[in-house]
Structures are given as C-alpha cells and as structure tokens.
Amino acid sequence: MDCIFCKIAAHEVSSDIVAEDEAAMVFKDIHPKAETHWLIVPKKHIHSVLSVESDDWPLVTSLIKKAAETARDQNINGYKLVFNVGREGGQMVDHIHLHLLAGKKIELP
16 A cells, blocks of 8 residues: 555654554654644555444544543643545545644644
C-alpha cells in the first residue's frame, strides 16, 4: 500500500511524533494551520469517515479520546478537532485522520 500515513504509523517514514500507542499515532502536521496542528491517525488503514465499517467505529471514536489525552498531557486546554471527509470536504490523504488545532492563529484545514 502506498499510504503515507500507514508508512508513518509503521515507522517507515519519519515524522515528528507527539504520542503513540498500539492503535494510533499523534504527529505534527507538516503544513500547520495553527501554532499547534497535530494529526491523530489510526494505525489501521481506514480510507475515510465515509468508509468506516461497523466494527471500526470504536477505533474511530478512540481518536477523539487520544486527542484529548495528548492535549492534556501537553498542557493544551483549548483546541478544535476536525475530521475532513472526502475531497469536497478537504480530505487530502486517503487515510482517516483527526486534526487537533490550537493556538492564536487557527485556520480550518
């Protein structure tokens, strides 16, 4: 598979990792839209919110928990969480991911 997020999750491509567990990674976006702009990505490849199977919803919802835990661990108290869905919704990488944006300047991705 030629998915950049799968390669990052497998540590085949380097990234500025903020947090990681067995199911997901949090890493800095290479094109930040805010002072803090992280991507929360499941290690399992799921194309988009549109393609989530019923068995994968717990994994997808765990991304929100991972974002909240990581923000708390990094002393970030206010932030936005955004899923972009499909090209028309701004999704540029075909691997589901959650954006966490914080800081003074926040542009929605």
